Structures are given as structure tokens and as C-alpha cells.
Amino acid sequence: MNFCSNCGAAVELRIPPGDTLPRYVCRQCTTVHYQNPKLVVGALAQWEDRILLCRRAIEPRHGFWTLPAGFMENDETTAQAAARETAEEARARIEVGELYTMIDVPYISQVHLVYRARLLDLDFSAGEESLEVALLREDEIPWDQIAFRTIGMTLRYFFEDRRRGNWPFHCTSLALPPPAP
Amino acid sequence: MNFCSNCGAAVELRIPPGDTLPRYVCRQCTTVHYQNPKLVVGALAQWEDRILLCRRAIEPRHGFWTLPAGFMENDETTAQAAARETAEEARARIEVGELYTMIDVPYISQVHLVYRARLLDLDFSAGEESLEVALLREDEIPWDQIAFRTIGMTLRYFFEDRRRGNWPFHCTSLALPPPAP
Ligand SMILES: [Zn+2]
Ligand SMILES: [Zn+2]
Known part of the structure; x- marks a missing residue:
């Protein structure tokens, strides 16, 4: 995953506040993109x-x-x-x-x-x-x-x-x- | 879903060849973005x-x-x-x-x-x-x-x-x- 499916900006891999695992987070709209089984x-x-x-x-x-x-x-x-x-x-x-x-x-x-x-x-x-x-x-x-x-x-x-x-x-x-x- | 998470281009909702359901497909890199339970x-x-x-x-x-x-x-x-x-x-x-x-x-x-x-x-x-x-x-x-x-x-x-x-x-x-x- 390279880009935010919501706004199209670049995502970065980091641990969101209150979370425990790294997620793809949009640098622009801050959407967290979870990946699940x-x-x-x-x-x-x-x-x-x-x-x-x-x-x-x-x-x-x-x-x-x-x-x-x-x-x-x-x-x-x-x-x-x-x-x-x-x-x-x-x-x-x-x-x-x-x-x-x-x-x-x-x-x-x-x-x-x-x-x-x-x-x-x-x-x-x-x-x-x-x-x-x-x-x-x-x-x-x-x-x-x-x-x-x-x-x-x-x-x-x-x-x-x-x-x-x-x-x-x-x-x-x-x-x-x-x-x- | 508005944008391709792979290349950042816009996606469109259409039925890919050989498929039966509409999917978000990238207009640029043609990645099909499936959504699952x-x-x-x-x-x-x-x-x-x-x-x-x-x-x-x-x-x-x-x-x-x-x-x-x-x-x-x-x-x-x-x-x-x-x-x-x-x-x-x-x-x-x-x-x-x-x-x-x-x-x-x-x-x-x-x-x-x-x-x-x-x-x-x-x-x-x-x-x-x-x-x-x-x-x-x-x-x-x-x-x-x-x-x-x-x-x-x-x-x-x-x-x-x-x-x-x-x-x-x-x-x-x-x-x-x-x-x-
Ligand atoms: Zn975004
Ligand atoms: Zn694409």
C-alpha cells in the first residue's frame, strides 16, 4: 500500500494513537487503513x-x-x-x-x-x-x-x-x- | 474507495473480465481492489x-x-x-x-x-x-x-x-x- 484509497495522498506505516501495531495511515486525511485476514x-x-x-x-x-x-x-x-x-x-x-x-x-x-x-x-x-x-x-x-x-x-x-x-x-x-x- | 492504493490514480467501479461482480479497478495500473468480509x-x-x-x-x-x-x-x-x-x-x-x-x-x-x-x-x-x-x-x-x-x-x-x-x-x-x- 502506497496511497490513501480515500484521498489519494501518500500513506506512511506507523502506530496510530491507542493502537499497538503499525498501520498504513494517510499523511493528509489521517485515515487508518487496516489490513485483515x-x-x-x-x-x-x-x-x-x-x-x-x-x-x-x-x-x-x-x-x-x-x-x-x-x-x-x-x-x-x-x-x-x-x-x-x-x-x-x-x-x-x-x-x-x-x-x-x-x-x-x-x-x-x-x-x-x-x-x-x-x-x-x-x-x-x-x-x-x-x-x-x-x-x-x-x-x-x-x-x-x-x-x-x-x-x-x-x-x-x-x-x-x-x-x-x-x-x-x-x-x-x-x-x-x-x-x- | 476513490483512489488506487498502489499507484494513487482514480479508481472506477466496473466488472473485470472473467468476474461477475463490480470491483474498484484502477484506471491507470489496472489493479483490482477486492473488498472482503x-x-x-x-x-x-x-x-x-x-x-x-x-x-x-x-x-x-x-x-x-x-x-x-x-x-x-x-x-x-x-x-x-x-x-x-x-x-x-x-x-x-x-x-x-x-x-x-x-x-x-x-x-x-x-x-x-x-x-x-x-x-x-x-x-x-x-x-x-x-x-x-x-x-x-x-x-x-x-x-x-x-x-x-x-x-x-x-x-x-x-x-x-x-x-x-x-x-x-x-x-x-x-x-x-x-x-x-
Ligand atoms: Zn487520505
Ligand atoms: Zn493504480
Whole structure:
């Protein structure tokens, strides 16, 4: 951040009065520009014993597989975000169920949420951000080609919980970035 | 938003290629400035049969009671945010437990999280944003002077769950703004 989005003057990084952290503060209109973590919301949509997965057509992780998920928008709920992302990336309609995982990713200032969901019909196809969309059984999932760690964790929780026959809410955090390739 | 925080030129509201919603886009450097919901994180800290509450010294809702809570910062986890807000607003140390409530507040583009927590000692006091801090029993809580609906809901869930002796995770949303005063 270099300029004030309110008045266009230069900003400087300093600790505002009564605050504890450095913020971008406008030198002219004194607006304090806070920066906050982002929510990424997705859906684990089931059809019988299969899960709806998308292969990414965009960076980061072009060509890798993921659950439909993306940045939450203003004016929507987390459940609406899960359904919207599924509609956009997999052109699929779901009934959103319970919140299933919440995973903090502090080193990129994100919080990832995944809802369990029920796929409503088989009329799905790749959206603009997907190369392909598929319904995959556990043994068909390309485990070494999953785009994001939080998605891989969510999928592993799912198949473990299905074997155990109960569905706890999983809440955890990733303390460290992934190792470099 | 009037100006680009990257280059200082004027922004315009338009739908970028491949997108579906209007965004603030810089006329000069073409940066797209997304706006996303914010996470508010708090703690419901227990000491025996009492709960730690703060009376607000700032707007909105000056003079009303709340659980220690505030906007999540970059580079922290949600549990760290709960502990930090409790340290700042109630100058209190807690052991953060399970995530207890997640309530969507789409009409102000926020998601509110509250963790259950254990107060570690009785050495607490009002931080800069609080008029006073108190440990209150259920019958001492000023129910008609609670600052925010999500906090009132969380407190009611707590006392109901305590009576029932089980502690489910509560995940819901507030569909409509509160009635005008
Ligand atoms: Zn300014
Ligand atoms: Zn610009």
C-alpha cells in the first residue's frame, strides 16, 4: 500500500494513537487503513460415495485438484459463499449442510472453511477457473496432486470420519508454510 | 474507495473480465481492489460459574456490555486473536478452548467467532477500550445492555448448554439487521 484509497495522498506505516501495531495511515486525511485476514470458503459435495473435485485452470496451483472454494464476498454468508463457489467453479447445484472444517493459515493471513454438502444433480461442468470437474471415489482421488494442504486435510478427515461413522467439526491451524518444492 | 492504493490514480467501479461482480479497478495500473468480509473473534472466558465481560468505552455501543472480541489481525490464528483481544480489552490471561459459535452477519459483511476459554487468574482490569471488566454469574448479566446480538446469542447458548451439560459447536447466521431503536 502506497496511497490513501480515500484521498489519494501518500500513506506512511506507523502506530496510530491507542493502537499497538503499525498501520498504513494517510499523511493528509489521517485515515487508518487496516489490513485483515481473508476467509476462503468451499464445499465438500457428495453424490453417493463420490466427491465433487475441480482441476484448477488458474494460478496458484494450475492443473492441481481442489474442492470448489474461493474468497468470501461482501454481503453473503459463509454457506452462500460455499454454494456460489461450487456454482462458479463446477457449475453445480448443492444443498449446503454442516460446517465441517475451519483451518487457520496464519502465514498467509487466511482462514479456510469447508462445508459438507449434497450434490443435487449430475448436471455439472467445468467453470471458467476449472480445467475439468469430476466425481471421484476415495481410491480415485489424486492424493499427490491436491492443490492446497487445507483441502487435502479436509478430504482425509472426510474419509476417516466416514469409516468411523461420525462427523465432528474439525478446527485446527497450519503453523508453518509448506516446504519449498 | 476513490483512489488506487498502489499507484494513487482514480479508481472506477466496473466488472473485470472473467468476474461477475463490480470491483474498484484502477484506471491507470489496472489493479483490482477486492473488498472482503472481516472476521471478529472473541472469547467466552469462565471462572467457576462466572463469565468475563467488558463494558465498552468506545463506539459503537459505548457503555454496553460485551465479551472481549475484535477484528482479527493479519499473521495470527483465530485462537490467538481471541487471546489477544482478551488481553487488550480485559487485561486478562486465558487458556483458549474449543471454538463455540460462528455467526454470519452478512448485512455488515462480518463473520463472528467466539471461543470458549478458561480464565487463568483474577488479575484483570479494564483495557483502553473498556470502562470496566467484571466476572458475572448468569443472573448478574445485564441482558438488556448487551452490545451486539451475536454476543447475546453466544451467552444464551452458553447458559442453555451448561444446563444440558453438553457443548455443541453453534453455527448460524443473522439474516436481517436489528430493528432501528
Ligand atoms: Zn487520505
Ligand atoms: Zn493504480
